[in-house]
Amino acid sequence: MKTMKRNKCYLAGMALLLLISACKKGGGDFLYKSELLPITVTGFNGSNEDLVVKVGGFDFRAPLQPNNSFNQRNTYTFDAGEHEVKLVINEKNTGKIVLEKNLKKAEGAAQINFLYLDGRTSPMPEKPAIMAEKISIIYMFQPTVTNYTEPVDIVVGKYFITPQVFEEVARAKNVKPYEFCAPITLPTFSVARQDYNGVMTSVSFVVRVYKAGTNIPYIDGTAYSWNALSSTAPKPSASVASSKLYIFTESPAGNVMRFAARLEQ
Secondary structure, three states: OHHHHHHHHHHHHHHHHHHHHHHOOOOOOOOOHHHEEEEEEEEEEOOOOOEEEEEOOEEOOOOEOOOEEEEEEEEEEOOOOOOEEEEEEEEOOOOOEEEEEEEEHHHOOEEEEEEEEOOEEEEOOOOOOOOOOEEEEEEEEEOOOOOOOOOEEEEEEEEEOOOOEEEEEEEEEEEOOOOEOOOEEEEOOOOOOEEEOOEEEOEEEEEEEEEOOOOOEOOOOOOOEOOOOOOOOOOOOOOOOEEEEEEEEEOOEOOEOOEEEEEEO
């Protein structure tokens, strides 16, 4: 009987040790709640590679899939006396490091938000909350055909078709290629036929790309031409409140410059 009791105590002790060991890294550890570091990784992987997220000695449960948005959560449990840990994100097949960051226990929950596109890593901005009767848009412009390198203004407005008049509503100024602009905010508006200075006309929601500080299309002086209606960056509905993020590229049709959305969120 005593031998049986000793065996039960031994097995119970071993089970407790195994439980502590299993909970030590990367899991829900109810024994070490004060040492847990919640980690959230969000953004967009615009490459053709799986991205692996490593924190200390463990990997996140699944890689960040190619050409997809991601939102993954995990936890890291600090050892006694451990105050920070390194997070590393790398391409699974090549090992190329995409992002490194030291996470400090004293700073609490970690939020990692990034865009990986064309071999570049950059912050992924937070979209503004949707506001009643407002449209908010964040743009990144990628001049992949012309390789334009100067800053541009991204100009949002209404194009009145019959009088052929463009009316500017809002503008993001001095936007560098391959960087996000600050949010553009404008009121929603109707595109139904309406009166414009005594003329009944249809209205189009148009987003133009100008040379910075001007009303001149950025393609001026190149082999490409500009169409008043079709040379527009991607945009949401004009009449519905929304908050959108776009990455758009050049996609000319013949010599007429057009654009295509590479990412819409």
